[in-house]
Amino acid sequence: MLPQEIQQESQAFISWLSLFKLSRAVTSLADLDDGTVLFEVLSQVDEEYFHNPPRSQSSENWVIRFGQLKRLFRLINQYFVDVLHRQTAGLQVPDLQAIAQNHDVLQTLALCRLTIAISVQGKKNSEVIAGIQKLPQTEQRSIMTAIEKVMSKFTEQERRAGDTTMTDDDHYYQMQLERSRALAEKETLGKVYQQLLDEHRRLQTNYDDALAEKDELTSSVRDMRRQMDDRRQDKSDGIMRAEIERLRAELQKTEENLGAAETEAERQASVVNDLTRRVEELQGKADEAARLKDQVDEYRHAAEKLHKTENVMEKYKKKLEESADLRRTVKGLEEQNATLVDKNAALEEENRKVAAYKPLMESYKTQISELENKVSQRNTDIEGVKFELSQSQSRLRQVMEERAKDSEALELYQERVRELELAAVPRPRIRTASTDDVSVPVSEPQTPALPVTPGDDLDSTARGLGGELDDALSGTTMTDLKLQIRALKRDLEAARAGGEEQSRILVLESLLADSQRMKARYEEDYLTAHREKLALQAQLEEIRSGKAVGDGPEAAIALRQRLNETIDQLDTLRKDHAELQVKFETQSRDLIIAKSDLNLVNKDQLEILATLRESVNEDKAALESEADRLKTQIVELKDKNKMQLEQVNTLLMEKISLQNEGIGQREKMLERERHFGCVSRSGRDLNLPWAVVVYLTC
Helix, strand or coil: CCCHHHHHHHHHHHHHHHHCCCCCCCCCCCHHHHHHHHHHHHHHHHHCCCCCCCCCCCCCCCHHHHHHHHHHHHHHHHHHHHCCCCCCCCCCCCHHHHHHHHHCHHHHHHHHHHHHHHHHHCCCCCHHHHHHHCHHHHHHHHHHHHHHHHHHHHHHHHHHCCCCCCCCCCHHHHHHHHHHHHHHHHHHHHHHHHHHHHHHHHHHHHHHHHHHHHHHHHHHHHHHHHHHHCCCCCCCHHHHHHHHHHHHHHHHHHHHHHHHHHHHHHHHHHHHHHHHHHHHHHHHHHHHHHHHHHHHHHHHHHHHHHHHHHHHHHHEEEEEHHHHHHHHHHHHHHHHHHHHHHHHHHHHHHHHHHHHHHHHHHHHHHHHHHHHHHHHHHHHHHHHHHHHHHHHHHHHHHHHHHHHHHEEEEEEEHHHHHHHHHHHHHHHHHHHHHHHHHCCCCCCCCCCCCCHHHHHHHHHHHHHHHHHHHHHCCCCCCCHHHHHHHHHHHHHHHHHHHHHHHHHHHHHHHHHHHHHCCCCCCCHHHHHHHHHHHHHHHHHHHHHHHHHHHCCCHHHHHHHHHHHHHHHHHHHHHHHHHHHHHHHHHHHHHHHHHHHHHHHCCCCHHHHHHHHHHHHHHHHHHHHHHHEEEEEEHHHCCCCCCCHHHHHHHHHHHHHHHHHHHHHHHHHHHHHHHHHHHHHHHHHHHCCCCHHHHHHHC
16 A cells, blocks of 8 residues: 555544544554554444453553454454354454554554444444544545455455356356465465464464563562572571572473473474465465456446446436426326316306396296196196096987987888888789889899789788788887898998098007107106206205204204315325325435445546435425425315305205206206197197097197
């Protein structure tokens, strides 16, 4: 890293640490060499895991600082594995001895990166992120770069563990195979090296501890020698000498341990040198693999950035589409409002017109009721006249039949008298022959006339009178036969004239059937219209009585209906409000996400997102103001429509009832006049009596 980048990152970490409540202020990275400050920061992030921080006083002994750093690094590794579930094999291990002994800046920055990576992923990450956002842009960029370095190690480790996709290119496959083999060897050697390094550090720590103990023992021996020189004349010289001997023995033992540790350290150093040499041999291949991996990571990182940018653009497109939908909804509501206003004005105009027609309708009602009364009176008179006419016609028919029978009987008796008179006077032969010819029954065939003698004539006359007397006694006189003949003639004439009368009767029957069907249909229509009129009148009376009497059940029903409508409108408005609230919260969350994304994109993308955010904020503010204005307007229009709907409903009910009543009566009168005209024309064409025409009309 360049010195300028190191300086910027150091300053960023110092500014970030100043946000926490620490036991001592941090002015440089040298204040972090004992790990106390970082331990306090982590304890504030997660008190349960990082508990019992060391004392805040800085120690001059670098061995003690090294022990504190080892404890801190061990807890950091365990936190990554246990809490965050991350593999720590790919993490950069800082040189804790260099930090404790030499105040190494690069190694201290590596430890700070691990600390801030835990902070942004811990339990109180929201507070940490909010604190980072308070820093200047340059320091925020440096901190985000440090976090990205640590997270890239985890991503690389996870990708290395889970990446099983291979390409079809043989060269790339061979390179991947060699790279994976080299990485496996490198990881194995790294693990062995890490173990040896840990062992070396442990031995070095033991060696340092032994040196520290040796120094302490040497200083204590020096002090004791000085005390011995001061107390040579004291009686406790023997005890002191024994103590000195004991200390010398311990010192000898410590020197032996130190020699063994040095021997072991030399052996481990030789092993480390061998491993270092092998690592250097494999470093070439590893560098090539790392270079290829870095290229792949760069390409993948660029693709991820592009994908994130596309996602952000899609989010903003969706927001713009939602805002367009809201605009369209508002426009539709405005159009609906204008339509309702126009409809209200039209209804008011119709109401004024109906108010002008109301006296005319009342006069029509009066005239129609008078005409109905007249028609009913005339129908009653017509029924009485019909009954009298039918009785007179029946009596007339009976008298005519009796008169015809009497005239026929009179004629027959007159003929019989004439026959009897003629039969009593003597007649010439020719007349006798003609009389005999006439007296022959009709059904018998006539025979040629034979010469008759006077004796035969007397005999025939006597036989004729005797036969007639016999017929009279038996009940078959000539008069009866003539009566039968005339009756048969009348039946024959009636049968002959029945063809014309039958066709006329059929026409009259068909007209009568049509008239009856039309009458039934008109009666049914009249009853339906009358029932509708009664229902509408009842509704009108209910509405009027409910309006006049405010405490009646009709008023309660109307108020309950209006209350239900108002509750439905209130539920609709609440749903709209909830949807707008959800959209507002969604936009707020998206803005927070976009704000966090802004810290991760490049400068040009920052500018694009800033412009998009400004436009979205403007659209959001405009939509919120428009929504508030529409809410107030909806409330006002709701109240206004509530008042107008009550007035319009009453006026519409009255108007509809009056219109239906007037139109129905007018149509009935016109239909009745047309029907009366048709039946009258049919009666005139068929030459029917006026009584029949009136009956068909009714």
